[in-house]
Amino acid sequence: ETGVTQSPTHLIKTRGQQVTLRCSSQSGHNTVSWYQQALGQGPQFIFQYYREEENGRGNFPPRFSGLHFPNYSSELNVNALELDDSALYLCASSRDRVEGYTFGSGTRLTVV
Amino acid sequence: QKEVEQDPGPLSVPEGAIVSLNCTYSNSAFQYFMWYRQYSRKGPELLMYTYSSGNKEDGRFTAQVDKSSKYISLFIRDSQPSDSATYLCALESSGDKLTFGTGTRLAVRP
Numbered sequence: 001e002t003g004v005t006q007s008p009t010h011l012i013k014t015r016g017q018q019v020t021l022r023c024s025s026q027s028g029h030n031t032v033s034w035y036q037q038a039l040g041q042g043p044q045f046i047f048q049y050y051r052e053e054e055n056g057r058g059n060f061p062p063r064f065s066g067l068h069f070p071n072y073s074s075e076l077n078v079n080a081l082e083l084d085d086s087a088l089y090l091c092a093s094s095r096d097r098v099e100g101y102t103f104g105s106g107t108r109l110t111v112v
Numbered sequence: 113q114k115e116v117e118q119d120p121g122p123l124s125v126p127e128g129a130i131v132s133l134n135c136t137y138s139n140s141a142f143q144y145f146m147w148y149r150q151y152s153r154k155g156p157e158l159l160m161y162t163y164s165s166g167n168k169e170d171g172r173f174t175a176q177v178d179k180s181s182k183y184i185s186l187f188i189r190d191s192q193p194s195d196s197a198t199y200l201c202a203l204e205s206s207g208d209k210l211t212f213g214t215g216t217r218l219a220v221r222p
Binding site: 041100101108 | 116118120146148153154155156157158161200202208209210211212213214215
């Protein structure tokens with residue numbers, strides 16, 4: 001069983017709306033990353049947090065934002081949803097590089 | 113040119129076959145190399161992790177890295193129908209961000 005849980009599992013939103021996706025990672029995993037995976041593609045890096053600080057960002061616009069809390073929970077917020085935002089959103093956490101990253105099962109977002 | 117190239121497949125093999133999955137990359141800054149397995153409607157699951165050139169074996173799985181050629185491989189011996197999934201290579205530079213290939217879909221026929 002994965003140590004990373006994501007909610008909700010599925011979500012349908014209308015273009016222009018805002019959405020918040022949630023992730024709960026394992027205790028001690030201070031690095032949390034979010035990825036977007038379009039159908040038939042590999043995951044694309046959105047941003048990463050070390051503890052509560054953002055320490056890396058991919059090629060995504062500012063309407064993609066996040067928060068990471070001391071209790072190892074995280075949020076991905078997307079404003080002004082576009083049809084192309086429809087994808088599987090993955091949260092991944094790591095204690096350190098030696099162990100690699102553990103991914104959650106993802107939230108499948110559909111924008112209509 | 114993409115930083116990481118991976119043949120999307122699909123790849124179909126009979127049960128018991130040896131499977132070879134490959135990725136090439138262009139950025140010499142990549143230092144850490146991973147293979148993930150992803151079942152339908154699930155998140156990626158880490159299979160292999162390595163950071164040096166050469167081979168690393170874990171059960172039926174062998175990861176191979178050739179930094180001079182910028183080429184990584186995953187071999188699956190005695191493939192099983194339960195190995196049917198999408199296999200993703202993932203590479204990491206010192207910035208901790210993972211760069212993924214597009215994934216190869218594998219089907220193992222009973």
